[in-house]
Amino acid sequence: MAKGQTTAASAQLNTIKRGLNKPKYAHYELKVEDLETNHIVLVHGGGFGAWCWYKTITLLEEGGFKVDAVDLTGSGVHSFDTNRITSLGQYVKPLTDLLEKLEDGKKVILLGHDFGGACISFAMELFPSKVAKAVFVAAAMLNSGQSTLDMFSQQANSNDLMRQAQIFLYANGNDQPPTAIDLNKSLLRELLFGLSPAKDVALASVSMRPIPFAPVLEKLSLSKEKYGSVRRFYIETSDDECIPLSLQQSMINSNTPEQVFRLKGSDHSPFFSKPQALHKLLVEISKIPRQKSND
Known part of the structure; x- marks a missing residue:
């Protein structure tokens, strides 16, 4: 991302943080020095942007991340x-x-x-030594040779x-x-935000x-040596x-992660509907030590 775009994104997130009432969430004690890393990178789903993480960013930064x-x-x-994006590599650049x-x-x-699960999988294959853990939140966690469209096709009917x-948009x-693919604004709440606050639905709608x-169609190429070497965790969203x-x-059953957690009472967007519970799980996952080998 260009420097100007990074600055613009930061300014937008700061405006969102200031403009909306900040919830009084619990704080979770964190010993940063005990962690393998305290650096978390948040990757949004299809149609979303960095703006959707404003509650999660605030909570994590207050906790020392x-x-x-x-x-x-x-x-x-x-x-x-x-409409001009032609590959997953271009999309996740x-x-x-x-x-x-x-x-x-x-x-x-x-x-x-969401679709960010396929994006972090692509990145894990490229940079396995730079990823301590990968957390999939209501996300596409695909097998090698599978596309996000393949995953959604499993439940299309x-x-x-x-x-x-x-x-569907046809720019060509x-x-x-x-x-x-665009989403019908009148169905956003029911599809993505059924349990989320009205102000967050309004933010998302604009x-x-x-x-x-093209990236949704692209089949991932994932190896055991690279992608498979990264510790994976999945957070289910129950509603x-x-x-x-x-x-x-x-x-989860076809690509088993190290541990599975569940956010009860969460719609597809837990960063809006269950931000405090999501934060608590992220802190918990960050603290899970690597199991010692029996070798």
């Missing part, structure tokens, strides 16, 4: 035209640029939501709401494949952008209308 929330290409305040610039020996905890909400003409189609719990559990 260093936090980066990226705007993926064509998302949030990133100015690129979503702001994330891979951040990891590439990390100092030698430094690691981060990657957190991906049972999710009428998702089909109704999708609006109606006789060409779709270039992006901030969300179309989802690039999710977008990626239902049954689909989350199907991904």
Whole structure:
């Protein structure tokens, strides 16, 4: 991400923090020096941007974490035209640029939501030595050779709401494949924010952008030596209308992470509906030590 875009994103997040009433959440004691890393990188889902993490950023920073929330290409305040994104690598470039610039020996905890799960998986394959842990939150946790579209296709017949909400965009003409997917604003609350505060739904309705189609189609190439070497954790969302719990559990069963946690009473967007509980789990996951080998 260019310097000007990074500054703009920071300014937007600061404005959001100041403009909305700040909840009085509990504080969780943290000994930063005991952690493998206190640096968490937040990766938004399809259509979202760094703006969606404003509560999580505030809580983590108050707890002593260093936090980066990226705007993926064509998302949030990133100015690129979503319809011109032709690959997953292009879409996740702001994330891979951040990891590439990390100092030698430094690691981060990657957190991906929704389509952000595929994005952090792509980054884990490229930079496994720079990722201490990966946290999938109601996210696409795919097998090698699988695309995000493949994952959603598993429950396409049972999710009428998702089909109704999708609006395909054809920037190259109606006789060409779709270039992006938009979401029907009238169905956003039911699909993504059923248990979220009204002010957060309002924020999302004016901030969300179309989802690039090509990255959703792209099949991941993941190896045991790279992607498989990173410790993975999954956080389920119990009342999710977008990626239902049954689909989350199907991904968990076919690509088993180290541990699974559940956010009860959470819609698809726990950073809005259950920010305090999400924060508590992130702190807990950050403290989980690596199990000693029996070798």
